[in-house]
Amino acid sequence: MNFSVVITTYNRLDLLKRAIESALSQTVACETIVADDCSTDGTQEYVTRLQESMRKQGDDRLIYHRNASNLGHSLTMNAGVKMARGEWIKPLDDDDYLAQNCIEEMSQAIALRPQAVICSCQAAQVDAQEVELSCTPKTGPGKAFYIPQEDIHYGMLLEMVPFGTPVQVAFRKNIFWQAGGWDSRFDGNCDDIDSWIKIAQFGDAVFLNQCLSYRTIWPGAYNHRFSVQKRMDTNILMKQKIHTLVNQKYHDDRPEIKDVRDYLKLHWSFVSLKQGQFLSTIVTAFPAIFSFTAWKLLVKAILFRHKPWTAQNKLFAKYADELFSQSPELLNSEQKWRTHHNILDVLKDFQVSERRPMLKKIKFWHILKLKSQVIFSSEHRPISKYVDRNRDKSENRHNKIALQLDTNINILDNLYQFIQTHQKENLPQVKVVRAYIQLRWSWAAIKQKKLISGIKIAFPAIFSIPAWRIFFAAIESDYREKRHNKIRKLVLIDD
Structure with a gap:
């Protein structure tokens, strides 16, 4: 496929030069169209001079269009797209710019999903001096993934599918026109979002978990004009x-x-x-x-x-296998498969830096996100010695909630010891962690209308403020995972 970069501009020549340079210096050659909304600051002279210079060298990739009068952002984008020869359009505002490999990475991902009609990547927010302020978070698994068309609008409604600003997005030219182009009624205020909504009716969406674009945050931005x-x-x-x-x-x-x-x-x-x-x-x-x-x-x-998406990494499988090798007596062959996936769920909440291949700072409550099922068999020895709830052994044998609590505490102890060998910082005291587990299972008992059991399990953990902090953070983490799983996000390129 071939791309056209369409740069809309109005009286911001200094910024426009940077945008043009970022488009022309792509690792995959692409057409660059400057759509000028009747600027009066020398934009026409600069672009036509650059265009002539490039043509003398046999390079006709730069095209210039100038509106006869000032028409606004939306109609200027439509005019630029009309002149484009590319199958895919990469819109770009004059105050933003692209990473050199932006078009190359987008092309590779789109080629793996021919049904795609729209593509989006991560973007860094920079100030006027190009100092990075922040970066949009990852939105799904892998280096690139796609969302089927029938899932997109539900995800957009609940804000699980953030396409982002024009600097992040590319779209098919024919679908852009089929969807009606940019609507000038929303000129500069959601004209792009309106277009993404309409384009997404016609095919799948591809997302890249790579920072391939840069958005300038400054007082002169168009969206600051609106109340x-x-x-x-x-x-x-x-x-x-x-x-x-x-x-x-x-x-x-x-x-x-x-x-x-x-x-x-x-x-x-x-x-x-x-x-x-x-x-x-x-x-x-x-x-x-x-x-x-x-x-x-x-x-x-x-x-x-x-918190941004944290996807499962091959590194976690390595850690899970290492944990099994350290405690082989805990598992039989039937239970190993179930437990392996459970531990991967726990370990996947480690944050792994892409720039540094090592574990980043751990938030321990993410490690504690254990599932509510009994992982080991009920014959596994109860761990009543860890938690004093004044319960006798007969209650242990017949109270399912108590058995699950004991099981999770045992798993937790093994994980805790394992994590200590890899990351000793930021680990709370063991008694706080155990108190958190009591709170978690006390809540499970209450939801099952077992009020007395819930009270017994909660005491004395209910008085531990650090345990409550972990409890609420774990609930938040659980919610984020469930929310992500509401729509399909299917890997195209793995990490």
Whole structure:
């Protein structure tokens, strides 16, 4: 496939030069189109001069288009795409730029999924001096993955599928026009998101867990022109569009559009509050502030954004096998397979740095995310010596919750000792970890309406503040994993 990079610009020649250079210096040669919205700062002279210089060297990759009058961001993008000869379009604002291998990496991933109509990558946010401020998080497994078309809009509705800004996205040219191009009613304020929503009706989406683009954060950005109220109204309109496009199989699971609107009002009321607009905060939040469902959606969105995706790595299988070799007496052949996958689930929450092939700083509560099933057989010796709950052995034998608690504590002790040999920092005291396990299983008992058992198991762990911290962090981690598993994210290129 071939790509065209379409750069929209208006009176930002200094920034435009950087964007053009990043497009022309790609490791895979691609056409570069500068779509100028009638600039008055010498943009035309600079680009035509560069164009002539390149043509003298036999290079006709740079194309220049100039609007007869100032038409706005959306119509300028449409004009640039009309001139493109590439099968795929990579949009680029003049204040952003690309990594040299952006087009190459996108091309390789797209080739593995011919049904794809849209592609997105990670982006670094940089300041005016190109100092990196942050990077958008990973959104799924592997180096590249795809989401089937029927899952996309449900994922977008619940903010599990973030395509991002134009600097992150590429799309098929023919599908762009089939979807209607960019709508000038949203000029500079969600015209891109509106387009992603429409394009996603026609095929799969490919995502790359690689930082291949750079977005400049500065006061001159286009989106700073809009008020909080206008941005909120447009955001609600986008969600309404997505809501109607959610595949039939998700209809029973999607929230009501009224609750989605209320959730967005709560979100934007907090944006107003952060900007010191107290009257606007009150007006925006009312009456959404009384919606319990809206608050639930807001909390879930915050939890989901809090931490990037952590995908299973081959490194974890190595650690699991090493743990088995250290404790072979714990497992029989039937149980080993089940336990192996359970331990991989635990170990996958290690953060592995791509820049440094070593374990990063561990948050221990992620290691403790053990499943609620009994991994070892019920004949495995009870570990009552670890936790004093004043329970006799007969209760141990007949109380399933207590047996599961003992089993998890035993697994935990083995994992704890194992982790100490690999990473000794940031490990809480063993008594705190055991208290956390008691809280976890006390909650399981209460959910099964076994109130007395829940109270017995919880005491005295209920008084441990560090254990409660781990408990709530583990719940948050569990929720993020369940949320990620709601839609299909299928690996194209493994790590």
